[in-house]
Amino acid sequence: MFSKACEYGIRAMIYITAASKEGEKMSIKDICHAIGAPEHFTAKILQDLSRKKLVSSLKGPSGGFFMEDEQRNITLMEIVEAIDGNSLFTGCGLGLKQCSELHPCPIHNKFKSIRDSLQKMLMETTVLQLTQNLEKGLVFLKKN
Amino acid sequence: MFSKACEYGIRAMIYITAASKEGEKMSIKDICHAIGAPEHFTAKILQDLSRKKLVSSLKGPSGGFFMEDEQRNITLMEIVEAIDGNSLFTGCGLGLKQCSELHPCPIHNKFKSIRDSLQKMLMETTVLQLTQNLEKGLVFLKKN
DNA sequence: TTAATAAAAGATAAAAAGGTCTTAAATTAT
């Protein structure tokens, strides 16, 4: 469904949001250790998200990644679009470039309704929301 | 969502079903021309589906691919599982191997409901059904 | 039984995704 880059990106964003509640910054090393993701690969993803203002970062000692208050309300949709683009939501289920409402492929309508509910869910869910159950220990981001 | 192989596979299966209504057999060349898919790549996919009995084939002059009557009731789910496996339906949305009902990731439940409706749709849809609107010209499988 | 036809299979290659390693740049504390 999502690319590996996107999976790591979402997990990292949730972790950063949860871990940086009082303005602490998390190093890429700590983040990757906590979520079980490859360090350099995930660093590139976060650098990209940082350029796109979905997460903040600061270099140097006591630097790291963190979330500004507004950034805590970033939705999964914004993260997915930033990393994987929007082909999952706009592309045809059978890969036909010319497929559209007016010129549909055989599964267009059935597919559309599922895609739309996926999109709706991603738009309604913020990283902040996803930290709630994490803190309650009801939910996890890594092996253990 | 689906791999290219899966997209070609589904398109080919729908086309074969539609085109072989009176027992004619379709050559891989005709199929690929009709659905706009790469010939040798699609041939391999159909060979695989043929070994798995989702489609039938016969070598030699006047040979080709065709559907037995029972095969017309094959569902999209069977095709997707044969080509892409079932990780789309059983795997975690965030790529966590240990994610489960009892030990869920932060998006487990939201994701599950979408995945389940996708699975339901794929299980309810047969290739035969998808040929109906094709024949009525309401729907297409290729550029034109 | 031979020639033509069409799928099957294998070898190879190109492109994309996933991942690692090294160096550079910025920031901080001493």
Next chain:
DNA sequence: ATAATTTAAGACCTTTTTATCTTTTATTAA
């Protein structure tokens, strides 16, 4: 200022996916 720390960036490597080309095998029709 300098050394230490941490992100940023670039080069590079591996694996998987997508795609092509060639050879083999089966079948049919003449």
